[in-house]
Amino acid sequence: MIESKAKILSNTPLTQDVFKMELETEIATLAKPGQFVQITVPNFYLRRPISVSWVEGNVLTIVYKVLGKGTDKLSSMRPGHALSVLGPLGTGYPIEAKEEVLIVGGGVGTPPMLLTAKAYQDLGAKVHVVLGFNTKDEVFYQKEFEELGITPVICTMDGSMGVQGTVLDGIKANHITCPFVCSCGPLPMLRAIQNTYQDGYISLESRMGCGFGVCLGCVMKTVEGDAVRVCEDGPVFAMGKVVL
Structure with missing residues (x-):
């Protein structure tokens, strides 16, 4: 588990209230399928848990739905802004060989x-x-x-x-x-x-x-x-x- 200052590379809508955010962070190389990160939204006390959707190099992708003031604030953040990200957290899918x-x-x-x-x-x-x-x-x-x-x-x-x-x-x-x-x-x-x-x-x-x-x-x-x-x-x- 690492606390990282992650740089926002993109923050784009997928639907009316679902957004995809790409973050440049050292955490990306450690994340496994099914794990999540805790994100600090500026001016909000509690971190928001958001699952890891994709990793490629040092870029970690999350997808979130706007459900309240915190995620609404998150959706307004632009590329170049930094976020405090804690992770990777949790127990993910134990990927096993299957036909x-x-x-x-x-x-x-x-x-x-x-x-x-x-x-x-x-x-x-x-x-x-x-x-x-x-x-x-x-x-x-x-x-x-x-x-x-x-x-x-x-x-x-x-x-x-x-x-x-x-x-x-x-x-x-x-x-x-x-x-x-x-x-x-x-x-x-x-x-x-x-x-x-x-x-x-x-x-x-x-x-x-x-x-x-x-x-x-x-x-x-x-x-x-x-x-x-x-x-x-x-x-x-x-x-x-x-x-x-």
């Missing part, structure tokens, strides 16, 4: 799945990708997955793009039978994934204070009744380990 992998992302849970898909590709796996959104106006990262040679299945709840319905509907409609799943997204989606699959990993989104296990603000229960911290023990957990 076939199903990657599932929902909404702003999509970004960390890009680097995860690339990591499995590098080990020779056949990678399926299914992404879920509410409407076509919220869809992003389709092009980025295509640049990896993967055509993602797009699902929208209103049917305005791709398969109408949930990611499970998209998986069924495209006859994807791969039993090993890596997923990140909203809790109802993860609950449905965990109720359907036994093999793989899920990445949880949670409010965090410190980001490294001290404040205990992101505690959840395992099926055995033990307490785990999303920031330190996760955010990635084995399928079926955490009660959702």
